[in-house]
Amino acid sequence: MQEERRLAVLRAIVQDYVETREPVGSKTLVERHRLGVSPATIRNDMAALEEEGLITQPHTSAGRVPTDAGYRLFVDRLTAIKPMSAGERRAIATFLDGAVDLDDVVQRSVRLLAQLTHQVAIVQYPTLSGSTVRHVELVAIAPSRLLVVLILSTGRVEQRLVEVPADQPAPSEDELADLRRQMLGLVSGARIADAVASLRGLPETISPAQQEVAGQLVEALVEAMSDHRSEGRVAVGGTANLARFGDSFDSSLKPLLEALEEHVVLLKLLGEAGASPAVTVRIGAEGPLQELSSTSVVASGYGPGSDALAALGIVGPTRMDYPGTIAAVRAVARYVSAILNET
Amino acid sequence: MQEERRLAVLRAIVQDYVETREPVGSKTLVERHRLGVSPATIRNDMAALEEEGLITQPHTSAGRVPTDAGYRLFVDRLTAIKPMSAGERRAIATFLDGAVDLDDVVQRSVRLLAQLTHQVAIVQYPTLSGSTVRHVELVAIAPSRLLVVLILSTGRVEQRLVEVPADQPAPSEDELADLRRQMLGLVSGARIADAVASLRGLPETISPAQQEVAGQLVEALVEAMSDHRSEGRVAVGGTANLARFGDSFDSSLKPLLEALEEHVVLLKLLGEAGASPAVTVRIGAEGPLQELSSTSVVASGYGPGSDALAALGIVGPTRMDYPGTIAAVRAVARYVSAILNET
């Protein structure tokens, strides 16, 4: 009974604090929320909540502020994710549907997320490892210059140039076509990880004269498949929203800006969110970086199919609108996944 | 005679102000620089410099601060660009030489610039329009699916997928090879702008049966050539350096962050710098954006050949170390140009 009201008080504190950015006192609380009791009662509840470590007061004569644990409880139990309005859904859909290719999808998603949440948005490019091979093409650009093209199920196209060494015979059109057929047979439709394994064995089955060249081609293809750069690539947007950070400027802005430059760090921030299509919330010091202990991360996996391919999300102050943010992240993740499924 | 000393005073003021970030007074000036005269004399000079609009005092009882015009004069006449040290040159060279492709060159350049200047670095991807066509390739991925590959002198590879409509006959291998030969004849080695013009006339010379497909292929090629996205793409780095901005945080940080998100705005900032391989300095309100009136831009064109292809540079507070920054921007532009020339 009182327990219920206490949680209601916590919810009210979180909501008010997020909105006003100021420690919230017992009096203003009863004024703004219909709690049906007097300030004195609220004070008792607050004392209890503080005892439990859910709220704290910056200084003696100030109101209360949620702790990380307070936000945690709020997120886990006190909030129903408010669904996006029809208008918002439509806006998301039309905005993302205009994308022409994978890169465009990612870039639009970042903008969209930043705009919806008013936070810094991060979108990881879909990793190759989870996707499958749609097509492989070999092209002789010049007698001794071969272009290897790899097309993946995500729509990504990778290409590599291969130079045939001067002391090697350049493969003929027919030989090339044959090689291509063999490659396709091995990898078409296969997942990247499997494709790499199959390819490794290919050169041995080829006529010795062409083994050298085939080896090089396979090498290029494997490299394209395990391309580290696109594997770890992320897009960042909405950094201008940092200007609203306000107070915690000096203390947390610099490490955050530094983190945003380092894609590796960002991937660490998104963390295991990429593993599942559910929204993950990391509050304050729960995150992997102690420098960012006053920021939270709301992230979700996305990708075609039910197991996520990559992650997207936002970074913001612990004092953020969690329900709205979670809803936005979830919505964008779903729409992007849907789009990736179509193509 | 006095005129000379006045300029020396201006130089000293700029140097001290940049270093200390505080208005500089007559007394500290004679202490730090061997000007050989007394503070009173300096005061007279300062009054004259202020009369000319080169310096100003924030408030009556404070020292002097350079105006935009003061910085301008300093940059134009009072500073010899200090050459980079041998160590720095070597560091630049080795850092950039490790790049594997064009994107990598650009990304490394951004990091390098940011690190050298401690400012926010901007590097424009080389525009296509100035480069020439090295090769065109047509590949039938499936009977009704053609891949158009365009390779440019800058090393950039663009590709487009073309679907042959169901009601059209798919071109045979021979027809495709023939079409490719014709295309190559028209555009190989040509500048993008010319190539686009030549291609437009191609379909008319083709047998009517294939005109439709040829037209689509030409369309895809033209689109790849005038790809707006890569045309205007820029890389940004070193935003963490914004944290050092210090005082002018609130006023100029937000617009700057916003500008950094908008690539179009960044291109405007770099401005005509891309037109020539010389270093351009834009101080404060000289720039195109009044919101950024307290920031300066130091930029330079770069690219293979003597006429620049794209621009790179840095954005920072008007109060910056111009000689060092100019030297760094120039050095990086030259090295990047050299690398583009090699490949």
Add this chain to the structure above:
DNA sequence: CCTGGCACTCGTGTCCCCTGAGTGCCAAGC
């Protein structure tokens, strides 16, 4: 033309006080 001296300005830091928001606790009431 330079220099030392001098009066003047004014931003900044410090101390102090006051106000008001907010609390904790207690005794009375439902």
Add this chain to the structure above:
DNA sequence: GCTTGGCACTCAGGGGACACGAGTGCCAGG
């Protein structure tokens, strides 16, 4: 047993008074 009004207490933040000192402009003498 929870709730409530009352009350004393704490303390951050704002505002005024004040001294300090950096820096200036001007003037008269070298």
